């Protein structure tokens with residue numbers, strides 16, 4: 549089984565057994581003690597902050613169609629539905645989407661499974677806003693790169709993609725350090741997790757240079773790159789960055 553399919557299988561299992569903890573891996577979100585209000589409030593607070601930043605930066609988005617990529621149980625999709633007319637949450641895991649449909653709080657959001665390694669299920673220029681939080685990091689390369697490219701295809705001109713990717717070193721493709729890093733993240737760490745009875749979730753990184761190159765190649769314009777406000781100093785090895793990319797108006 550390839551690394552991409554392994555992630556899919558891990559989230560099918562995780563979503564069926566511990567859908568909230570699979571999203572925010574803190575003990576309090578385990579099924580036996582979950583406070584769903586608290587869980588969904590974390591999404592509303594985060595979205596309110598992001599929407600405020602969008603406004604502060606003078607980015608004027610039509611508030612019509614939005615996409616939540618890697619929506620899980622809909623923590624952020626439901627929050628986005630407070631700010632946009634139609635929101636679609638998409639996820640590779642059918643067990644996550646099953647929960648998202650059961651827990652849905654707003655009529656103007658919907659959920660769909662997408663098992664493809666791209667966003668070909670969506671039309672060009674369909675969304676004003678794409679948000680993706682704590683998802684791309686779980687997808688191996690090259691698939692994660694395909695999704696980032698597709699963000700800028702499915703965005704409407706003038707639309708904004710805001711997504712989180714942990715920063716990593718610049719490695720020459722196919723060099724020994726690049727192949728070692730891939731092997732370590734796709735095989736070694738998931739194996740250790742399995743040995744310790746944990747879910748085999750992979751965590752990947754991408755250099756800022758690589759993400760910026762992809763955005764440039766799609767014709768997107770990078771507005772800004774910012775460290776995650778809470779996690780920037782949490783660990784030396786995990787440096788998540790928010791990328792703000794605009795599809796230039798025609």
Ligand SMILES: C[S@@+](CC[C@H](N)C(=O)[O-])C[C@H]1O[C@@H](n2cnc3c(N)ncnc32)[C@H](O)[C@@H]1O
Nearest residue numbers: 559571618619620623639640641644681682683
């Ligand atoms: C840590 S959860 C985050 C969920 C949500 N973004 C949130 O913050 O509430 C990661 C999610 O990404 C999904 N995922 C992993 N690979 C994916 C892919 N290739 N396409 C879509 N979703 C994916 C998983 O199934 C899981 O629901």
